[in-house]
Amino acid sequence: MNNLLVHLIVLALGVCTAQRLVQVQESPLVRAEGYHITILCNVSGYSGSTQQNFEWSIYLPSAPERQIQIISTNDPTFPYAVYGNRVQNKEIYIERVDRDSVLLHITNLQPEDAGQYECHTPNTESAYWGSYSAKGNLIVIPDTLSATSVPQTLSKVEGDSLELLCEVSKQTLQHTHLAVSWYLQKGDQNLKVISLTRDFILRPGEAYRQRQASGNVRLDKTGGTLYKLTIYKLQPFDKGEFFCEAREWIQDADKSWYTIATKRTDKTIVNIKGVDRDFSVQLENDGRFFTAGDTMELKCVIDAQNVQDRYFSVLWIFNGTQIANIGRNAVPTVNGNYASRDQMGRVRFAKESDTTYLLKIYHVRLEDSGKYHCRVTESEKTVTGDFISRETTKSGKILINVQPVKSDLSVVVTSNTTRVLEGDLLEFVCNVRSAKRNRRQLTVVWQLINKQKQTTDIISLDRDGTQLLGTLYRVRGASGEVRLARVRPESFTLVVHNAMVSDDGEYVCTVAEWVMNTDGDWQRIGKHSDHAVATVTPLESSFSVTAITRTPSVVYDHTFELQCFIRPVFPSRVPVSVTWKFQPGGSGPSYELVTFTHDATIAWGDEMANFKTKTLITKSASNIVRLSVSKASDLEAGRYQCVAELWHRNHMDQWIKKASKSSNPLEVKVKPPDCKLKVDKMRRNLVVTEKSDVHLNCSIRNQTSPDAQFAVLWYMQKSPDKSNKLILKSRRDSVVEHGNWLGRGEKSKERLQFDKPSTGLYTLVLQNANVDDSGWYYCQVEEWLLNPNDVWYKLGEKTSESTVVTVQHPENNLQILKTEQNISMPEDSWIQLDCNISNRTSLDSQLSVTWYVWRMLEPERQRIFRLNRNSVFEYGGSADNAVRLKDRLQFERSSTGLYSLGLQRATTGDSGGYYCHVEEWLLDPQNIWYKVGEDQSGMTAVTVQQPEFKMQVDKTELNITVSNKGNFQLNCNVTFRTRGDSRFAVSWLAWKSKGAVDRMVKETILKIDQNSVFEYGSSRSGAEGMKDRLKLERPSSGLYSLTVRNADTSDSGSYYCHVEEWIQNANNAWYKLGEGESGLLIITIQNAGSSLQEAICSNDALFYFIFFYPFPIFGILLIAILLTRYKTMNAQKKSDGKNGVPLLWIKEPAVTYSPTSLEPPDFRIGPGGLA
Template identity: 25%
Template sequence: MEEELCKATLLSQQDAFKSRVHTEAQAGPLYRVVDSRLSISCNVSGFASNSARKEFEFRVKKPALPIEINIISTDDPSFSYAVYARRVRSKEITLTHVSPNSVVFEIQRLEKSDEGEYECFVINSESVYDGVYRAKTTVKVLDNSLTVSSPGSTSLSYNEGETLTLTCQASSNTVQHTHLSLAWYVHKNGEDGARPIISLDRDFTLSPGQGFAGRHQAGLIRLDKIGAATYNLKMAKLGLSDQGRIYCQAQEWVQDPDRSWYCIDRGQDGGFTEGAAHDSSSKRVSISPTGQHTYSTVNESDTLKLTCKVHGAQGQLSVTWQHKAAATPTAAFASVVSLNQEGVMEKAAELKSRKVKATRAAADTFILELDEVTPSDSGVYQCAVSEWKINSKISQSRTANLLLTSTSARTSNINTDIEITCSVALSSSASSCYAVTWLLRQPGENKTIISSDRDALLTYGSQLELSYKQRIGMKRTVGPTFVLGIRQAQISDKGSYICEVVEWLQDPQRDWYQLSSASRTIELTLIEPVEQNVSTSRDFTIPCHITQQSSGDSEFQVTWFWRQDTETEQRPIFTAYRNSTLQTFGKGDRLRFSHPLPNQFNLTVSNSGPDDSGLYSCEVEEWLPSLSRGWMKTTVEKSGYSTYQ
């Protein structure tokens, strides 16, 4: 009996030492900027009545004064010391209930002297004290150091189709670690507010504004961060709708201990407001239309750039740019260049040697560019746009046939430009459209690199960093063939590249439906350049080995390239054509060609000297017989570099 009594007494003592009331304030330290808003939440739990309103008090202890100073109370209007009484009366400092057990303490405009340790205290309305009734939060008040500027003229004029480049300088000297976000805006004439063009958030994620996504995906709008404080906006192929006041806006963010982000930057009016931003001076951009006048003047040797916009089209579109001399108004228009509904460009025969191209800047916009114009290029230009439909009903249950061919496995040196191809060898219909996605599979990760929808509009994968996007490109050629380009390949680019193609058709009601899909995988291996030391007057051989071919009927054209250490571009030195014709471009009779094996081609440099050192590589074209076209080039592959010293 005595033992049981002893146990009961011990348990009662343990219960008595348990804290029933618990008070908690927002975790600190909290870093805020002068003139910004401070908000501290405080709540209590454990009182006998959860629904009864609890009264709170806030005090502060400042670094230079080791005493507590009363600020505000929910219970006593005269609680404040004189130093805070005026700000409490003017509602600059408030303490507001959000529930019976929690409050929010706010200072609308922080002063430097507000730095200190803030204490939230709960007034006990019960007869006994049982727990923790106070909680503390440290607040650090920082001077503002965010600066934003956009150098250059405040009034800019461009022609339609030209490229706009603006620079924004944004930096901060805040001692605490912070992140900056930056956005470019355009305020168009007649609109109430500005629209974001493109932004880079505090986590370095790039996002185009509404109405600019398509041009961003096509590479026509870019925001590049250069160094620690410079942000460049580039808008290519300007349109009339781009006119207005363009400016950049920066915000500075600090992360609180609860991992939430807080904006601590300056508003445009010179004061600090939560969530506002620091804006640069605006640039008034005016754009003059081109291609819409009866007469347009271009200087000789300059570039002619014309824009053609289409309205109301719903099907696939192709465009043909045509020209005729102004002196012969009755003459027929002659074709200059065309872009078919699959995105394949074809120049007119008489312009094969000229720098002319047709591009699709957006779903409804086509561009003609003709470089180095001559007097013979003057005259009248027109664009002829065709909308493509399927004339007869195609059953959605029809048998779908989609067969792909692709580049074989590749091994290349780092710091080289690489192209990987994927071609449609067999499809269900000549009217098919294709959506293409390139993916990269590496150990522990699969990611989308770039996609092209059935209208040939490009989209980069969401996981890609900006520096990676700048090295990646995709194009369509005849076939259709889909080419993935990687500039200055790095070791991190190696892996399995997967080309996924989806075939689409359109019925007479203009509804699209998917027919079939197929994929091909290409293994890419990247290595460091091979370096060989060759003695003077000795021979050395540059081998070119074909590891895989599409068919046993393939024939090959092989070209060797050479670049000296002091040069920036490689130049061809020897070609072995598929009909066994040999052509040398340099080094005279010191070059010897051999073909010891069906898949092995060698080029030997005789009596080498110091002038022969540098980077060597080879390029192989694969040709296959075609019933309709004779011989057809299907693949072009480049080797890695070999260094000879």
């Protein structure tokens, strides 16, 4: 019973105390080998003020379940031996940030330091309540950062350009950013020249900011790894050692950026020899004392090097006032009253040469007396064409004295009030001394020259005693604050009451002496002045307002306090009003909360009514105003500012705000309690088949308050790099809203079922899933609480780990028989092509079957027939092909899985490799057909053969001699043909000798194609000349006879015929099956009239026998010749005149005879043929 009571008391105390929470730096942390790293750990939610102790351990990847102790804040024996030396050598140590926060330091990170680190805090309370340890992962990666630059020593001249290269690379697998900076080392100081930040932003160093803006300093990235620094127009300041620094940055899990590696390159020494760019200015003149009406000339002379290549502008200054400016283009700009004198030609400003600038005044006046000097400014032209001022030099001042006719006046200004406070009295006395007093009049002008060198007329006294107030002093003069009194004839007193800050400056009394000339006109003969400096100290010169707070951040329902310090403490005649202003949310307009007025009343603002019931404001004698706000909420979060105003009475006894100053703004943040929401972070993979249901869970593991309400949002991503889409949202009030999930509309909503089966568990069921539903699914939970103003606000949100859903099509089971075969057949046969489907995915599927053919020497396959899934026939791959194939193709489906395609009347063009390609289509849950698989059969090699070529042509060779003008016949005899319906194409050709060198030329005599179309040869001198002498006969189907009539010697040659056999295929197309040639027929043509003469003259014995034998035997010989002639004529008649050669008694005549010739023998007489 006593133990039960103790447990109840402990439980009660535990409920009343906070829950302990240990947190480590958000992981994973990716760090590079060899660098110093830290890991933060803090504990909260414990009771009391006891300093907390920390213990660090590691779980190595090789043994994730084994704890290895590293270091402890209170136990020196805590480290294991493997870490003992490193802890003792301070390579690993703990830095205490606060009593409940520490940093673990590892000075030289090693690869074996990678693992899961655990931070543990021993319990300091009487009971255990909460979490006492937290873990975080540390990933150690190799240091792959490299930065190199060639070390060198460069000597440059001022004005030169400098280019330096730095090569930076990395091979880090993680996503990191590079930052590259160039530095100039001058002694121990490293000056940044320019850098390219990790966000790819160029940032110049402070010393190079202006030169970078003018384009004289550049940093360019050339290629993938080179960074080029360019400095144009080097200056002596650039002398030193340049080096490049590369930093590799990585973004941690808490979105902060961390430098994991740094490299510096070798240094390049740059020496710069300066160029003398200094210049001096002198003012030259021909005198310093002038009388009114003289001509005055001043010259501003520049002494510099390379003046012609430099840009100078000259400013002429008279008594501190700019009177003219001669710019870089030598065009003068004249100011003030000198402009009118310039227009009248009484003054001249000009540039005489590159080094000399002229000021010339004609007819000088008394007012031209004063100090003259010139100020010369050199400008530098930038790369953009703009000019920037580089250096300014002034000449010495020359005092020019223009004397009147004669005047001996002297003026002295005295004052006892040269230093006064604002509101006091200023008094100045102007005393005039002169030896001459007869017939003269004085005019007095009091002027103020302020700190800006601006001259203002205060009051003047004319010759007749008339006073004239300056424009800016008329109001004050009318109220009596500004007065001019002539106490004595030669004493003029200026009194300024209630001095203002604007009255600070130099007070000048100018007295002019006037005399009357002979014409009765007053002429000024002299003017003299003196001055006194007065300083008016403003009341607000040390006026300051400062605001502070010790509670810049508070939790809902807590109190915060703001303080406003006003310094110095002003006298009672200068009251101070204080106003607190508030800017809600830190942006937008500001509103006045409350005001302590100068007459000690409190005025509340009208805009923020919620502050009146929870705000307390107090003001102390030391001008400290406190603003305290209780029960803080979001409405009180924002920016606060204290505004103080100084007041004083003017000469009309009216309160006037003298000065106003605002304090620094104070940002007050009112935040909700820390969110402790946790959701299930387990990653899941879910694989389902199409049309199944997908069940998704979202589990809340922890919540901040039992009164919290939750909104659950379900999202889906097609892939991790795609944007997410809202599927469904359950608001905190249980109202369900559907998102535009893939734009699927109302049908998608019907497939979703959302439920909350138990506290903290939300489920989503996706029914009838399809392939498009595959993706990454996760839930996002929002925790909502009531704020102090009874308004629901979102405290925080957490996202679960993704559930990877894969919706798969049914497995492809389509199979086609892969049988390979070779088929040979003659033309006009039937080709049977089978496509046998042995298996399919589903009996409800639809099939598309396509037959293709690969033909020899064709680069691509040709489609010959297709049966699509809708049972529509498609013939061929083109319209022309479809027409030729449609009548020859026959499709048949003899069984469930057997598809046959028949090709009739096969031709040789049908030879090739045939196969079928099958696609299987299924209907998905959205009633859309999709292709589930495809397969193809084995190759069927089809060879369609032509008929065997059997044609034969008679190849008998003959030698024929034909007399001139005779006829000869060329026969072409086809003795055998392949088929009875074949056709022939016949050509006659001849080889003939041309020219004196026996060059042989082939001529075509006549062509007859397979369609009996004639074509004659094209040679005009040969075959073309035979056209009218040819006669063709065809005694039989295989015999062609060509007769050449009226032969001449040009017809001699070797003749033959060429025969092509053509047959018709199954598509009624004719093609050449083969070809052959006949034997040669040698034709020789001889002239008949010259035969006897040639016989006699060509035989010496015969010639002497006829002409030189003794005459006694002439009679006998004559009778013998006559008898021989008679017999020869008879023989010639019998031979029908074919040989055309008379017969003689000859010795051993040469006979040419062919036993196969149909002609009689050809007797020819050769040399020596007669006895």
